[in-house]
Amino acid sequence: MSSKVLSQYLNEHLTALKTKGLYNVIDPLESPNGPVIMIQGKTLINLSSNNYLGLTTNQSLKKAAITAIEQYGVGAGAVRTINGTLQLHLRLEEKLAAFKHTEAAIAYQSGLNCNMAAISAVMDENDAILSDELNHASIIDGCRLSKAKIIRYLHSDMADLWEKAKEATKSGKYKKVMVITDGVFSMDGDIAKLPDIVRIAEEFELITYVDDAHGSGVLGKGAGTVKHFGLSEKIDYQIGTLSKAIGVVGGYVAGRQELIDWLKVRSRPFLFSTALTPGDVAACIKAIEILMESSELNDRLWENAHYLKSGLKALGYNTGKSETPITPCIIGDEVVTQRFSHRLMEEGVYAKAIVFPTVPKGTGRVRNMPTAAHSQEMLNEALSIYEKVGKELRVI
Numbered sequence: 520m521s522s523k524v525l526s527q528y529l530n531e532h533l534t535a536l537k538t539k540g541l542y543n544v545i546d547p548l549e550s551p552n553g554p555v556i557m558i559q560g561k562t563l564i565n566l567s568s569n570n571y572l573g574l575t576t577n578q579s580l581k582k583a584a585i586t587a588i589e590q591y592g593v594g595a596g597a598v599r600t601i602n603g604t605l606q607l608h609l610r611l612e613e614k615l616a617a618f619k620h621t622e623a624a625i626a627y628q629s630g631l632n633c634n635m636a637a638i639s640a641v642m643d644e645n646d647a648i649l650s651d652e653l654n655h656a657s658i659i660d661g662c663r664l665s666k667a668k669i670i671r672y673l674h675s676d677m678a679d680l681w682e683k684a685k686e687a688t689k690s691g692k693y694k695k696v697m698v699i700t701d702g703v704f705s706m707d708g709d710i711a712k713l714p715d716i717v718r719i720a721e722e723f724e725l726i727t728y729v730d731d732a733h734g735s736g737v738l739g740k741g742a743g744t745v746k747h748f749g750l751s752e753k754i755d756y757q758i759g760t761l762s763k764a765i766g767v768v769g770g771y772v773a774g775r776q777e778l779i780d781w782l783k784v785r786s787r788p789f790l791f792s793t794a795l796t797p798g799d800v801a802a803c804i805k806a807i808e809i810l811m812e813s814s815e816l817n818d819r820l821w822e823n824a825h826y827l828k829s830g831l832k833a834l835g836y837n838t839g840k841s842e843t844p845i846t847p848c849i850i851g852d853e854v855v856t857q858r859f860s861h862r863l864m865e866e867g868v869y870a871k872a873i874v875f876p877t878v879p880k881g882t883g884r885v886r887n888m889p890t891a892a893h894s895q896e897m898l899n900e901a902l903s904i905y906e907k908v909g910k911e912l913r914v915i
Contacts, residue, residue: 540853540883541874551576554892556869563869564901566887571736571844572816573892574766579809580802587801595794600783603794611800612771614807618742619735619759619773620751625782626800628792630732630760630770634661636786637756637772638699638728642667647693649683649725651675651700651711658699658730668693674704677715684723697726702734702744706878706886708841710734710744717753728756736764737843741810741817761799765806769795819891820844823898827889830902835915846887847873848905850914856883859912866904 536542550557553576556565574580587607597603608626615624627633638661642648647668650658662669670687673679680698687696698720700711713729720727731743739746741764745754755778761769772782783789795803809816824844832838836848850856853874860872863885870885878884889898909915 540855540857541876546869554890554894554897558864558869561864561867563864563867564893564897564904565869566885566889566901567869567871568888568890569733569763570766570892571764571820571888571890572766572810573890574764574806574809574816576892577766577806577809580766580805583801583805584798587797591797593798594796597794598792599789599794605794605797605800607797607800607804608794611795611804611807614804614811615759615771615773618807618811619757620742620746621757621773622776623779624771624773625779625786625789626761626795626803627770627772627788628795629768630730630758630762631657631660632788632792633758633760633770633772634658634730635664636661636788637758637782638662638667638697639665640782640786641665641726641778642695642697645693646695646697647687649680649687649696649698651704653704653706654699654701655705655730655732658701662699667697675709675712677712677719680716681719681722684719684725688723688725695726696723697728699728699730702729702731703737703843703845705733705845706873706884707839707847708843708845709839710738710747710842713744713748713750713754717750721753726756727754728758729754730758732758732760732763732770733843733845735759736810736817737820740814761803761806764810765803767799767802767806769799769803816891820889823889823891823893823895826895827887827898827901830898831887831905834902834906834909836905836909844889846889847884848887848914849882849884851881851883853880853883855912855914856885859908859914860885862908862912863904866908868901868904 546558548556552568595603612624634657642665644666648662649670652671653674672683734744738744757773759771761767828846839847856872863870874883
């Protein structure tokens with residue numbers, strides 16, 4: 520018999536979430552995750568995917584995956600350190616290092632795994648981490664796992680970072696101090712002030728760590744936020760995902776050779792989790808080759824992003840401080856935000872409501888993610904639906 524205590528706890532808290540508009544309903548797709556999707560038999564313009572460049576359904580990636588499965592099978596069969604490392608994994612890591620302009624790279628099973636692995640492999644209870652207050656949840660969890668002292672600085676506030684870096688390094692309490700930031704902040708779409716962060720890091724001898732999950736494939740003609748600012752030689756850790764612009768699954772850390780060598784012998788997800796599958800690795804290699812050969816997809820992404828953002832602003836929506844294709848429409852009240860998202864879906868646009876705890880209470884929003892695969896006709900239709908629903912619910 521199941522625990523009554525557990526049942527009471529779950530029912531009480533689930534009811535509370537639903538009442539406050541904080542309960543997330545998962546909508547399974549009946550189609551590929553492209554610019555148009557199907558949910559419950561209804562065709563919708565998809566503005567909620569991280570598939571920035573449309574590579575998730577790319578035919579060349581599909582063929583590469585199928586060929587690799589036929590050659591190597593569906594799984595790697597072991598962790599990387601036993602006999603789960605295929606030549607394919609090494610090729611992927613070589614491609615990633617070239618793509619990120621670093622000496623070496625290491626691939627993981629997910630972007631989340633990267634932050635679990637890379638922070639705790641180097642930082643410990645004798646150290647301190649300066650972390651932007653809006654960093655991704657996986658960074659926060661990776662910091663906690665390291666047992667280092669976590670010192671949050673105000674979002675992109677360089678004066679606050681300088682003061683806290685000075686205090687931490689001059690206190691004599693810590694052996695090492697690291698500064699961690701997202702390259703692009705996923706809920707607001709703003710870009711980290713990396714040149715300023717690097718200057719502060721050099722002044723106080725901080726280890727630098729950039730999670731570029733939403734910057735890789737998007738900024739720097741695809742090479743990412745670090746390349747966008749010309750700082751490839753200045754950042755110790757470049758973290759990325761293979762599941763957003765790359766279109767597949769997995770993550771990576773890029774940096775100096777000795778850092779990668781250390782992560783291969785001390786990072787727990789690398790040591791204790793089965794390696795990325797052959798099909799996924801081959802598809803990632805093909806995606807990176809496409810990005811390194813041409814900026815066509817990246818250019819198209821930005822054209823669509825500018826078009827949609829300017830259209831939403833013209834309608835009167837609050838798109839916050841976004842500097843990237845991530846375009847939030849900030850509604851505020853959680854219940855209204857959920858209703859807004861639901862009405863968009865009824866009219867033909869899939870733009871998921873994002874509320875607390877993903878964003879602070881009172882800042883509920885739908886986050887629009889235009890991709891290279893959207894046509895202008897799709898975006899025009901989406902804008903007309905935003906105009907109709909926005910006026911109906913009086914949010915514009």
